[in-house]
Structures are given as structure tokens and as C-alpha cells.
Amino acid sequence: MTTAQGARARARIEVTSSIKDEARRQLAAEGAAKLSLRAVARELGMVSSALYRYFPSRDDLLTALIIDAYDSLGEAAESAHAAVADTPSLRRWVTVCEAVREWALAHPHEYALIYGSPVPGYKAPDTTVPAASRVGLLLMGIVRDAHRSVGVARIPVPAELRPEAERLAADIAPDLPAEVAVALASAWAQVYGLVGFELFGQFNRVIEDRETFFRYAVSRIGHEVGLVFPEKEGQEGKEVKGEKEK
Amino acid sequence: MTTAQGARARARIEVTSSIKDEARRQLAAEGAAKLSLRAVARELGMVSSALYRYFPSRDDLLTALIIDAYDSLGEAAESAHAAVADTPSLRRWVTVCEAVREWALAHPHEYALIYGSPVPGYKAPDTTVPAASRVGLLLMGIVRDAHRSVGVARIPVPAELRPEAERLAADIAPDLPAEVAVALASAWAQVYGLVGFELFGQFNRVIEDRETFFRYAVSRIGHEVGLVFPEKEGQEGKEVKGEKEK
């Protein structure tokens, strides 16, 4: 009984994942807008109606691919971070950003799916939110740790932004000062901009040594959210005047 | 003679632009991947083959739309800048960035066309480069002016990035120091990240007062390329206060 059920469940999981694999292949070839349940079925030697036992609609298949992509990116970022969890905050920040970039270069179509132009007619359901938040939460953890240990630079926000900053911090980063929460949100968007520019071709004929450029740019951004190498504190020139320690 | 030619030319321009108008409508409805010459022709009451007198292929139509979008964005940015051309560099920077954001919000599908995920199977020809460069050149002009008049802060780049920085400056910004050229390229990508995050929905449930947030974030980025309000020169360090708990 349980073995039969287990076998069925296993088979279901296997079919589900080959459907997603084929869908990802089509994503790479034709783009998300042209993802067609029928084509997936044909390629798998199934009939289109059979797919509906696994995914009730094309949008549900898309949603599954999106969640998988967010999770794959999140896992790449988290495991890269785990290897440097004991190092200074700026090093951890740069490492995570580099992992994001590398994942994006290795999975350009999935990156386009989650961070690129919206798919026409598709509206992502709230079920994508947890997976979508993983990298942001990871970066927030780095900044939080830095804030708790050595203290991060706080760049005062202008009065007009104060209410939004307070609300944002209360909403998503209750243990961070409002200024830092704002800096973090903006920093994450900026990192995404660097990755997007490279991936979508805007750096063609502009930036050649993209890895070095990226490492430098995200370390500047990390610096901007207040992260430093503790041993370098006080050497950063006039950009950041933190208390000297050491 | 001239009138007949003029009339023909006028008619040609008019038909060309109604083709592009209709194509833009379909872009908004279905996305660039599904742009179809036949559908455009049908909607205009023409026959598909007639379109080939105006655009030799579907890709050429796409290219025309892309160039138009870049030019429309470039013009929006340039005319916004013209209104504040005599103000301090940071104000000019922020104004141009805000114009970019506003154009993007007003033309989300065209923004997605030029800065979003690549259209599967389409390769942009070099003819798009001049239009694509307009905003970048405008921003570069602001930084150049600041560099010439009050001087901009130069943040030294690490040794590993030095060759790339020199190459980049020589290539695209011969009148800027290498460090500043690098900072500018990175800044432009970061501004794009902020706009993209907002436009593509990553700020949903995160940032509410997006206009204020954006103004603040891009002014920080402008600061990062060395722009300041002249009256604040020499006070940069004061903006940043380290904080420590221990």
C-alpha cells in the first residue's frame, strides 16, 4: 500500500520535474511569452491534456518555474555565503553579490524570467514571495550582523524620505535603523542593475573585464550600506569617516 | 516634380509611422516576442506583403521601434536637462535620472524593449548604438562639466581594475580620469537597476513612496560619481557618520 503510493508519488515527482525541465529548455529557446503547454507535451511524447494533471494551467507552470528559479538563485547565494560566514561583512556582501552574478550568467533565461521584463498576461501570485525574498533576506542578514557588531555607517535620509524609511524598516527590517533599511533596498536594486546591464547586453563594447568591474562596483555599493573591512576602518579616505577602531 | 516627390515622401512617412504606431500597440498588448507583421498589416487594413516596402523584415521593424524608444527616452532626458543646465551638477544629475524614470513609467513596454530581457531570436544591429548612447553621453557630460569646474572626487580604483579603467576611459570618456569613468559606468547601471526594480514589480510591497525614494537613491549615486552641490564641497565627510555599539 504505502509502497504503491510511494511509487506513484515518486512517479509523479519525476514526471513533474521532466515537464519543468522541458519547459526550461523552451524558455531558453523561445522565451517565456511563447511557453506553450502543447509544445512541452509534444516534446515529452505526452498529450497536452495529460499535462493538466500536473499543472492546471500554463500560468501555474510558469509560476513553478519562477519559484524554482528564485530558489535556485537563493540557494546559490546562501551556499556561497556559508563559505565566508565568518569573514568581515564587506567580504560576505561581495561574495553573495558575485554568486548572484555567476548564477545569472549560468542561467540567463531564468534570470530574465524572474528579474527581466514581465511576461505579458501573467500575474505572479503571492506564493512566489518567500522564494523571491531569499537573496534580499540574506543581504539583510549581513547588514544586520555588521550593524550589531562593529556598527554600520548611518547616512541620514532627508526629511521627505523619513516617513517612508520608517515604514520600510518596520515592514521588512525591524532590527535595522531606518536609514540603513533604505540604503539596503536601494543597494539591492543597484546590484541588480549591474547584473542586468551585463546580462542584457548594455555593457557590450563598454565594459570588458566584467568580473573585476563587478567586484569593484558591488564593494562600493556594500560600502554605501555601511559595510567595511574592520581592519581597514579609518583608511577609507573621506568617503566614510567612521570611528577608528583597532 | 518636387511636389509629387514630396507627396510620395510624405505618404511614405505617414504609412511608416502608422505601422510603427500599430506595432507599438501590439508591443504593449502581447510583448515584443509576439510582434507579428501580419497582425500589424491586418489591423491597418493592408496586406502583409505590402509592409515589406517599409520594413524588409520583422526584425527591421523591431529595430526601428528600439531606435525610436531610445531616441524618445534620450529626448526626454535631454530636454529635462536643458531646463536645469545652469544649476549645480548634482541637481542636473538627479533631474536627468528623474526624467529617465518618468519616461519609463510612461512607456513601460518600450522601456522593457530596450532595457528588459532580450527578444528571443533578435540580435540588435549596430545602428542602434547612437540612439542607445544618448542618455549615457548626457550623464557623462554632467560629470565632465563637474570635473572641469569644481573638480569631482576621485575614488581610487584597485590595482586589478586599473587596466580596465584606463581602457574604458580611453574608449568612451577620453576627457575623464579613469576612476571617474568607471564610477560613471557603474552609476548608470545602478540607476537602471532602480528604475527596473520599480517598473518590473520588485518594489511591490517593499517601497511605497517610490518617487521620493528614487530621488534620494540617485542623488546618493550622483554623489558616488563625485557630484556635489558646490556649496557643500569639502563637507562630504560630514554626511557620513559611523556608529558603533560594543
Next chain:
DNA sequence: GTCTATAACGAGATAGAC
């Protein structure tokens, strides 16, 4: 010379009857 229309090709998607 400049345009539009008709027809067709090969490839693919789709809806529905069976």
C-alpha cells in the same frame, strides 16, 4: 519607379470531432 494585391510555401499552433 513606387506601391499594393494575390497567391503560395513550409512551418507551426489550435480546436474539436472521433
Next chain:
DNA sequence: GTCTATCTCGTTATAGAC
């Protein structure tokens, strides 16, 4: 599940109108 009749698409060849 299968098969078929009918759509779509980009593109080209051709013929004729202005």
C-alpha cells in the same frame, strides 16, 4: 488519446495600378 481541418506566422514571387 488521436486525427484532421483550419487557423497562424514570416517570407517570397508575381502581376498589375499609379
